Amino acid sequence: MNPSKLRSLRPTIGAIACFGGAAFFGTWYRRSFADRSTASRTFDPDYFSQFTLESKQPVSSTSAIFTLRQHIPGKDEADKLQAFNERFWRTLWSVQIKQPQLQIGRDYTPLPPLLDDDGSTNHSNSIKLRLYVRAYNPGEMSSYIHRLPIAGKLDLRGPHNELAVDGDIEEVVFLAGGTGIAPAMQMAYALSQYPNARMSILWACRQREDCAGGEGSVVPPSKSWKDRLSGSKQIPVAISAGPKSPIVEELEGLQKRWNDGSDSAGGRLRIQYFVDEEGTFINYKEVMTLAKPSAPASPSSRGKKVLFVSGPDGFINYWAGPKVWRDGQEQQGRLGGVLARLNLRDWTVWKL
Numbered sequence: 226m227n228p229s230k231l232r233s234l235r236p237t238i239g240a241i242a243c244f245g246g247a248a249f250f251g252t253w254y255r256r257s258f259a260d261r262s263t264a265s266r267t268f269d270p271d272y273f274s275q276f277t278l279e280s281k282q283p284v285s286s287t288s289a290i291f292t293l294r295q296h297i298p299g300k301d302e303a304d305k306l307q308a309f310n311e312r313f314w315r316t317l318w319s320v321q322i323k324q325p326q327l328q329i330g331r332d333y334t335p336l337p338p339l340l341d342d343d344g345s346t347n348h349s350n351s352i353k354l355r356l357y358v359r360a361y362n363p364g365e366m367s368s369y370i371h372r373l374p375i376a377g378k379l380d381l382r383g384p385h386n387e388l389a390v391d392g393d394i395e396e397v398v399f400l401a402g403g404t405g406i407a408p409a410m411q412m413a414y415a416l417s418q419y420p421n422a423r424m425s426i427l428w429a430c431r432q433r434e435d436c437a438g439g440e441g442s443v444v445p446p447s448k449s450w451k452d453r454l455s456g457s458k459q460i461p462v463a464i465s466a467g468p469k470s471p472i473v474e475e476l477e478g479l480q481k482r483w484n485d486g487s488d489s490a491g492g493r494l495r496i497q498y499f500v501d502e503e504g505t506f507i508n509y510k511e512v513m514t515l516a517k518p519s520a521p522a523s524p525s526s527r528g529k530k531v532l533f534v535s536g537p538d539g540f541i542n543y544w545a546g547p548k549v550w551r552d553g554q555e556q557q558g559r560l561g562g563v564l565a566r567l568n569l570r571d572w573t574v575w576k577l
């Protein structure tokens with residue numbers, strides 16, 4: 226199939242309009258990697274190249290981390306690709322996977338390298354990618370990926386949707402629903418290199434199994450919807466021992482990465498977990514507390530403050546209103562949902 230035909234199935238982030246009055250991110254640089262001087266089609270946004278499924282690590286009954294690898298013949302070429310790949314981790318990015326029988330494409334967000342990993346590859350002649358994928362039933366692509374045997378092949382292309390993460394970002398609040406945690410992890414990884422940055426992740430899971438062992442959750446003593454939404458009677462608790470979700474372990478690894486580089490690191494990366502089946506939900510008061518408007522002209526508040534919303538459509542719609550399709554491309558649309566009713570002032574909202 227013509228690659229451009231498949232491309233139309235995904236939004237082109239380069240054309241997304243910034244809203245809320247502030248074009249705060251200097252650059253979308255979809256083409257910033259164009260200086261790559263390799264003939265290889267690995268990491269070419271326009272062409273698919275083949276990766277092999279190396280391992281599948283279950284996270285919950287419906288989700289798993291898939292490790293993909295592509296061997297690169299020739300050390301020089303592999304080194305070039307590796308350097309190229311390292312630049313991605315200063316951005317938010319995704320790849321598109323093709324389902325060969327149905328000729329459909331879907332986007333997935335690579336997880337950042339693990340703390341003890343040596344970047345995104347641990348062989349000098351290969352590139353490694355890890356994806357956190359939930360299987361939907363019916364779900365054409367996600368069930369195809371989950372059915373793939375070890376050593377099976379996947380065609381993917383990218384990077385897509387790059388968003389530069391630079392030192393101008395002072396504070397991030399990230400509302401993540403389900404697998405929407407993957408871009409939050411990319412952001413945490415990229416932002417950790419800036420000593421003045423702070424980030425709070427609020428991760429909403431449908432079931433505890435996805436975020437088993439995650440501390441800093443809340444339990445509601447009251448079953449009333451009013452209390453749940455206002456959060457007025459929720460009490461922070463530490464979730465007791467038991468096997469930890471691999472994603473929780475990776476989030477804790479990211480916290481360590483932040484802590485290593487800074488004196489005051491204790492609270493620079495905060496993570497809270499919310500679980501539908503336990504009746505705990507992210508509430509607007511929590512968000513307002515984290516996304517406090519700063520005093521006007523305060524010298525300490527010159528950096529960008531960004532509130533990201535990432536997850537299934539329903540989650541994004543509830544918090545920030547729907548993204549819109551215009552001229553064949555997905556765009557941010559106006560700010561709606563709960564966040565439109567809060568006085569966020571100098572915060573910019575970004576839907577992923």
Ligand SMILES: Cc1cc2nc3c(=O)[nH]c(=O)nc-3n(C[C@H](O)[C@H](O)[C@H](O)COP(=O)(O)OP(=O)(O)OC[C@H]3O[C@@H](n4cnc5c(N)ncnc54)[C@H](O)[C@@H]3O)c2cc1C
Binds near residue numbers: 331333361362
């Ligand atoms: C930029 C970007 C990055 C993404 N990154 C990831 C990622 O890292 N991991 C990941 O698992 N997914 C990710 N997604 C979602 C992914 O692209 C697919 O949409 C998802 O895997 C479902 O595709 P499918 O073909 O299996 O389902 P489809 O065949 O398209 O849909 C089947 C059914 O599942 C429902 N469904 C589809 N997606 C969802 C959802 N998210 N929540 C609830 N119901 C749903 C549909 O409404 C439909 O009823 C990302 C999407 C985008 C746009």
